[in-house]
Amino acid sequence: MKKNYYQQLAFMGMLLIILFGFQKYRSKGKEEFSNVHFIGNNTAALHLAEFDPNDLDEKQWKHLGFSEKQTATILNYKKVVGGKFLSKEQFKKCFAVSEEKFSELEPYITLPQTNNEAKIKDFSDFRKKSITVSGKFNPDFYAVADWIKIGFSERQAEAIVKYKNYLGGSFVSKEKFKECFIISEENYQKLSSYLILPEKTPAGFNHHTNNLISNASKIQYRPFDPNLLDAEGWRSLGFSDKQAQIIVNYRDRNLRGSFKSLGDIQKCFVISNEKFEDLKPFIRLNPASVAERHNIQSETKQQEKTDFSKVDLNAITFRQLLEFGFDEKAAGSMIGFRKKLGGFMNKEQILTTYNIDIPLMQKLLSTAQLNTSNVIRYPLLEAPEEWLKNHPYFKYSADKIIFYRLTEKDEKKLWKLLKIKPEYEAKMKLYLK
Missing domain, CATH: 1.10.150 (DNA polymerase; domain 1)
Known part of the structure; x- marks a missing residue:
């Protein structure tokens, strides 16, 4: 009995010691953690300015105080949402951006507040995009880059060129040009008077493409040097008048007088892959003719050389x-x-x-010289809204300028309200009176 009693007493003593030690450990842990202070990665105050999150690279995100992992997450998230942040609302959803960090950056982000506002803005920007033409031109000779310069988007420009190729390398007439689905009635009216094309489509044009196909089987190819062919020579190989002229222009203007390789010929957009394969066995590129055409081209250029x-x-x-x-x-x-x-x-x-x-x-x-007398400039308080929104130096601050100048008529105070970096302000002032 005594033995059992002493065993139980010893067990209770050990249990009390363990409980006392555990309680002391817990209280000690609390005391230590009460003195811990978490320090952010970037303790220095950030000097923020307006920015578009879509324009920032890895280094710039880090400069804003994000870690390497957070930066990688933000860039991956941008890819997930389609390669572009549409709004502040969308950017905020990135889990690498905390509530505190977003609150700090939000006033400087140049994006619409919500996705719906972004869609409205994109639509209005699309409607505002204007087509401008400086003089008469032949659309048959316009490449994608030329249509973009006029005011069409890259995809629209590519569609216009594809439509021309579908017609056989020429728009043929204003009627056919107008039928291109990508050209709206409004844009056609702007372009119509500048187009160097017949008003009406020639009779029998509907059979033009079919005739080209049927005539192709009748062509008897013989070895030829592409650098010695004129437009008539290319027509004899089955190309239309317009296509033949385009090939000659491509050789003489773009390639400076001669085809140097088979690849040069294949790159001409009016020569399809099928047609090139038909011609390839008969093409003879003579080095002597390449040199001869180069010399002729050089002499011509010297005569027409610009001062x-x-x-x-x-x-x-x-x-x-x-x-x-x-x-x-x-x-x-x-x-x-x-x-x-x-x-x-x-x-x-x-x-x-x-x-x-x-x-x-x-x-x-x-x-060369630089004459700036014809460059349009405005006072900041009177600059047209459309001009502000489209000009590369003003468009990111356009909404603020338009808003603040409703009540502020002192230009110096207006600049202070805008809070624009000095280097950007200097660029903007180049175009202000």
């Missing part, structure tokens, strides 16, 4: 840029950027053009 010291950079043409040595992509980018700005105000702006060959552009800038 670039007299050229105004606000009036320089697409063809003159090609002549100076730029490729089509660079020339189109410069002309397009100039059009959006309404003209360049200084030469430094031109160097910020996308896709530009900077050393070559610096050479042009040191040679």
Whole structure:
């Protein structure tokens, strides 16, 4: 009995010791954690300015105080929602962006508040996009880049060119041009008087494509040098008048006088893959004819050489840029950027053009002139709303400008309300009176 009693007493003692130790451990843990202070990754105050979340790269997100993992999550989330944040509401849903962080950034985000507002804005922007033409032109010779310059979107431009190819490489008439589904009645009315095309479709045109197909089987191919063929020679190979002329223009203008390889021929958009395969066994590229045409082309260019010291950079043409040595992509980018700005105000702006060959552009800038007298400028308080919303330097602040100037008529105070970075303000002031 005594033995059992002492065993139970010992067990109770051990149990009390264990409970006392556990209680002390818990109280000690609480005391230690009461002194812990969590420190954020970026303790320095951020100097924020207006920004579009769609424009930020990995480094810029980190600059805003996000960790590497948070940045990766944000960029992946942007891909998931279609590659572009439409609204503040959508951006806020990214779980890497806390409520506190969103509240800090929200006033500076240049996006509509909700997705519905974004859709309304996109629709209104689509409706506002205007088509502008400077003079008469033949649409048969216009490529995708040319239609984009007029004001069509890239997809619309591609659809117009595909429609032309479907017709056989030519729009044939204004009637047929009008039938292109991508060209609205309003846009057709804007373009109609500038089109160098017959008003009516020639009789029998409906059989034109069928005739080309049926005649193709009758063509007897013989070996030929594509650099020695004129338009008539290409017609004898089964191409239409327009297609033949396009091939000649492509060789003489785009390729500077000669086809250097089979690939050059295949890239001409009016030569289908099937047609190229038919022609390929008979093509003979003679190095002597390539050199001869190059010499002829060089002599012609020397005779027609532009004096670039007299050229105004606000009036320089697409063809003159090609002549100076730029490729089509660079020339189109410069002309397009100039059009959006309404003209360049200084030469430094031109160097910020996308896709530009900077050393070559610096050479042009040191040679050519820049006349800014015809560039449109407005007082900030009187600038038209549409101009503000479309101009590259003003569009992200346009809504604020329009809102604040309703009540604030002092321009200096208006700039303070806008809170724009000095470098952006300097760019904007180039176009203000």
